[in-house]
Amino acid sequence: MRFGILLLILIAVFSVVGSVIPQGRELSWYVQNYPRSHPLLLILKLNNVFESWYFVLLLALLCLNLTLCSLIRIVSVVRGGKRFVSSAAELPNIAPLAAGEREQLEQHLTSTGCRREDYGDKQVYYKHRIGRYGSFITHLAILLTVIFGAAALYLPQVHDQDCMPGEELRMADGLTIEVRDFRAKDDSGKLAFQSTLRLTLPDGRQSDWQSVRVNHPMTFGSYKIYQQTYGTAGSVTVTNLQNGGSDTFLMTDLSFLSMDNLNGVWFVALYPDYILTPEGELMPAATGDNSYPNPVYYVQTIDGEEKAMRLLLPGDTIEIGQLRFLFNDPVSYPGLRIKHTPLVVNALLIVCFVLMIAGLYIIFFLPPVLVKIDREGYAVGGPKPEGTRIELERLLQAKTKEESA
Amino acid sequence: MNILFFVVLALYFLAVILQFAGTAFRKEALAKSSWWVFVSAFALHSLFLVLRGAIAQRLPLANQFEFANGFAWGIALLLIVVRGKLRTEWLNVIAMPAALLVLSYAALQPKEITELMPALKSAWFGIHIGSAVFSYSAFILAGCVGLRFILAKKKAAPADELKLSQMDYLIYRMIGFGFLFLTIVILSGAIWAEQAWSAFWTWDPKETWALITWIIYAVYLHLRLRKKKDASFLAWYVIIAVPVVLFTFVGVNTLLPGLHSYG
Numbered sequence: 001m002r003f004g005i006l007l008l009i010l011i012a013v014f015s016v017v018g019s020v021i022p023q024g025r026e027l028s029w030y031v032q033n034y035p036r037s038h039p040l041l042l043i044l045k046l047n048n049v050f051e052s053w054y055f056v057l058l059l060a061l062l063c064l065n066l067t068l069c070s071l072i073r074i075v076s077v078v079r080g081g082k083r084f085v086s087s088a089a090e091l092p093n094i095a096p097l098a099a100g101e102r103e104q105l106e107q108h109l110t111s112t113g114c115r116r117e118d119y120g121d122k123q124v125y126y127k128h129r130i131g132r133y134g135s136f137i138t139h140l141a142i143l144l145t146v147i148f149g150a151a152a153l154y155l156p157q158v159h160d161q162d163c164m165p166g167e168e169l170r171m172a173d174g175l176t177i178e179v180r181d182f183r184a185k186d187d188s189g190k191l192a193f194q195s196t197l198r199l200t201l202p203d204g205r206q207s208d209w210q211s212v213r214v215n216h217p218m219t220f221g222s223y224k225i226y227q228q229t230y231g232t233a234g235s236v237t238v239t240n241l242q243n244g245g246s247d248t249f250l251m252t253d254l255s256f257l258s259m260d261n262l263n264g265v266w267f268v269a270l271y272p273d274y275i276l277t278p279e280g281e282l283m284p285a286a287t288g289d290n291s292y293p294n295p296v297y298y299v300q301t302i303d304g305e306e307k308a309m310r311l312l313l314p315g316d317t318i319e320i321g322q323l324r325f326l327f328n329d330p331v332s333y334p335g336l337r338i339k340h341t342p343l344v345v346n347a348l349l350i351v352c353f354v355l356m357i358a359g360l361y362i363i364f365f366l367p368p369v370l371v372k373i374d375r376e377g378y379a380v381g382g383p384k385p386e387g388t389r390i391e392l393e394r395l396l397q398a399k400t401k402e403e404s405a
Numbered sequence: 406m407n408i409l410f411f412v413v414l415a416l417y418f419l420a421v422i423l424q425f426a427g428t429a430f431r432k433e434a435l436a437k438s439s440w441w442v443f444v445s446a447f448a449l450h451s452l453f454l455v456l457r458g459a460i461a462q463r464l465p466l467a468n469q470f471e472f473a474n475g476f477a478w479g480i481a482l483l484l485i486v487v488r489g490k491l492r493t494e495w496l497n498v499i500a501m502p503a504a505l506l507v508l509s510y511a512a513l514q515p516k517e518i519t520e521l522m523p524a525l526k527s528a529w530f531g532i533h534i535g536s537a538v539f540s541y542s543a544f545i546l547a548g549c550v551g552l553r554f555i556l557a558k559k560k561a562a563p564a565d566e567l568k569l570s571q572m573d574y575l576i577y578r579m580i581g582f583g584f585l586f587l588t589i590v591i592l593s594g595a596i597w598a599e600q601a602w603s604a605f606w607t608w609d610p611k612e613t614w615a616l617i618t619w620i621i622y623a624v625y626l627h628l629r630l631r632k633k634k635d636a637s638f639l640a641w642y643v644i645i646a647v648p649v650v651l652f653t654f655v656g657v658n659t660l661l662p663g664l665h666s667y668g
Contacts, residue, residue, distance in 0.1 A: 364584070386574055
């Protein structure tokens with residue numbers, strides 16, 4: 001146990017260090033922010049404590065310690081369990097009982113739900129036999145939680161992807177994601193961040209259209225899709241004036257819309273807001289949040305030799321060559337997190353969580369009670385007799401006080 | 406609403422003053438009236454939380470003001486339950502000011518009712534944060550019993566041994582209760598994190614400090630089991646652990662920004 005306590009203290013100490021020193025930054029950040037101590041900090045891997053070899057070693061030793069503790073504990077619990085009640089009959093008395101006290105104790109123990117077994121003139125009262133298993137269950141659950149927790153952290157493949165509404169996205173492993181729409185706000189104007197998706201697995205199985213929002217990921221096959229971030233894209237409808245055909249393009253990065261690769265529109269940026277100068281010109285402006293109250297397009301038009309930088313509002317159109325460009329209202333799009341994970345690991349981990357809570361509940365709320373009463377006095381046994389001993393002493397003391405009063 | 410909050414604060418304050426006066430001048434009537442003022446404050450505090458929850462249409466545990474309110478309410482609730490079961494009048498003089506101090510911290514926080522942000526709209530919200538209320542409250546109350554134990558031990562006669570054993574055992578029960586709920590906090594938080602952020606554990610400062618707190622109390626439970634440390638050492642241990650709990654609650658949010666910074 002001493003070694004286990006030492007391990008816990010060391011894990012706590014390194015956790016403090018890992019929470020105080022920002023983790024996983026660029027090396028230059030540490031050089032800049034810790035000008036004197038950064039060499040030592042980097043040698044000791046204090047920039048990445050939780051993935052350092054010594055922290056992993058501490059966790060591995062803790063697992064080993066828990067395994068040995070669990071084995072020792074279960075052997076003693078099973079051995080002791082067979083004689084749990086009968087062994088109490090052999091316990092030496094801790095205090096004598098005066099006249100009337102025996103009946104009082106027996107009445108109290110019966111009223112608190114204890115069962116009784118007789119061994120000659122000795123009576124053994126007991127309850128919560130399951131309490132002996134609490135510690136074993138808890139330690140086993142902690143051990144399995146560390147193991148499955150590590151698996152749940154390191155096994156999944158995670159990939160972040162921006163997806164434009166209406167587009168179909170094919171991932172490298174064959175998964176296809178279709179995004180029908182995305183809404184940053186619901187009908188009542190409250191923030192919602194909700195995407196409607198359909199997945200097609202590499203084996204061809206296809207999901208229904210499902211909505212994904214914060215706290216409500218979509219699970220299909222061994223994939224989980226999370227609503228992670230969102231962004232705003234410019235939307236431009238380009239119409240071919242010769243044949244009437246048109247298409248709408250969503251743009252976030254610098255891109256050139258053209259038919260002949262010579263004349264057309266360079267999309268440079270979409271600004272969320274603008275101000276009007278006293279001269280009546282538009283000036284792009286930023287907003288403090290992610291909102292786009294008055295979006296404005298910043299583009300370069302190229303029409304033969306004529307080049308111009310322009311600011312355009314949604315609804316504006318321009319014609320260059322045989323193309324008409326209609327600048328639409330911007331479109332919000334989701335940033336999705338795609339997690340490919342063995343779901344059985346998650347399920348096992350959650351089972352361990354439940355087991356741990358059950359184990360702790362048994363330890364603290366169902367402690368075993370084992371009391372022997374005979375003509376001379378009484379004894380308290382079991383793995384944790386303290387609570388029962390104090391309870392009975394209080395009971396007898398209260399009676400003595402009552403009588404002396 | 407804010408008026409009701411300040412009425413509650415004033416009543417807790419009055420209860421503490423009466424309790425101190427009753428203890429200092431050994432007037433039992435004052436101490437008794439202090440208790441009833443405290444119980445009244447608790448009843449009004451419960452009403453305040455219910456009303457705030459009804460107005461906000463959610464559990465009133467979404468920001469520092471609301472959580473500190475819940476925290477103080479939790480300390481008061483546990484004190485009332487423990488006193489009802491074990492006749493622990495000796496605890497009032499330390500535990501009542503503890504509830505008052507936590508509520509005073511709430512008084513310093515912004516009190517507006519804000520809409521729950523999407524990241525907090527989850528079924529786990531109540532389980533995770535509600536468990537934290539009970540867990541932190543139990544640890545604070547354990548610290549209060551620890552302090553009372555140290556004070557009582559200095560004056561104790563041999564006949565008081567049973568009372569000291571009771572105090573020591575009450576600390577253990579409080580820690581056990583808090584430890585179970587802190588475990589629920591961590592595990593429910595892990596499940597929630599997997600649903601919201603895709604990973605059960607990210608070593609976010611709040612997670613890390615919850616784990617540190619958990620380890621500190623796990624060490625207490627093991628030290629107690631070994632029986633090689635005397636009760637005074639363990640009482641000092643739970644007193645010294647209180648600042649860690651408070652740091653996990655207040656310090657992490659203000660000094661170590663992370664995924665839980667909205668709390």
